[in-house]
Amino acid sequence: MPNEHLFIVDDKNNPLDIKKFRKDVHKDGDWHRTAQFWVLNDENEILMNLRSSTKEIYPNLWTPCNGGHFKHLENNELAALREFNEEFDFKAKKDNLFPLGIYKLEIKEKKFHFINREFIRVYVYFTDKKEQEIKFEKKEFSKLKFVNIKKLKNLIKGKDRTMKLVPTKKYFLDIIDLIEKIFVKHQN
Numbered sequence: 001m002p003n004e005h006l007f008i009v010d011d012k013n014n015p016l017d018i019k020k021f022r023k024d025v026h027k028d029g030d031w032h033r034t035a036q037f038w039v040l041n042d043e044n045e046i047l048m049n050l051r052s053s054t055k056e057i058y059p060n061l062w063t064p065c066n067g068g069h070f071k072h073l074e075n076n077e078l079a080a081l082r083e084f085n086e087e088f089d090f091k092a093k094k095d096n097l098f099p100l101g102i103y104k105l106e107i108k109e110k111k112f113h114f115i116n117r118e119f120i121r122v123y124v125y126f127t128d129k130k131e132q133e134i135k136f137e138k139k140e141f142s143k144l145k146f147v148n149i150k151k152l153k154n155l156i157k158g159k160d161r162t163m164k165l166v167p168t169k170k171y172f173l174d175i176i177d178l179i180e181k182i183f184v185k186h187q188n
Helices: 022-028 076-087 149-157 169-187
Strands: 031-041 045-051 066-069 097-109 114-127 141-148
Touching: 022 114, 031 076, 031 169, 045 149, 066 076, 076 097, 076 114, 097 169, 114 169, 141 149, 149 169
Parallel strands: 031 114
Antiparallel strands: 031 045, 031 066, 045 141, 097 114
16 A cells, blocks of 8 residues: 555664655665565465556566565564455465565666665465465456466576566575475475
8 A cells, every 4th residue: 555654674674763655665765574475385386466457566467476565663473464364365374374584675666666675574375275266356466377386487587478577586586496495395
């Protein structure tokens, strides 16, 4: 929501008691906290989301993760659950989310006139639902599709052009590598 105050931090992720609206944070390039979720099924496929045509940033592009901003001084776990459950009908609880860590991301996007500096709390959520069974917030996404990890890597690297992705290649590949390492561990 553009009129919410975001959780502003310094470049080391230390909280600052500064209140700023989302649009101002992205205009000024302030560091802030977000949560993002990667949904995996039991076939090791990642849920891709086609961003709604009404999104300000990257409309009609596919992304393998979803999430949102922490509100001013909001608790990390509560913010993460709030964001996830606002977008999907999974009814996730703290025990259902597997934390992967915090990723520092900086994007300067001239086309959309914004500077995005985030500390992203990255989570994985495991589901046995099929994509057609998943209810989602229509103002956020227009379509969902599970994609295997190999295909997703090819999409990100530009070897497969069947889906146009949000242009954050390094972040996507770093998280996929981490997910693959975790799966290898869990399968032994």
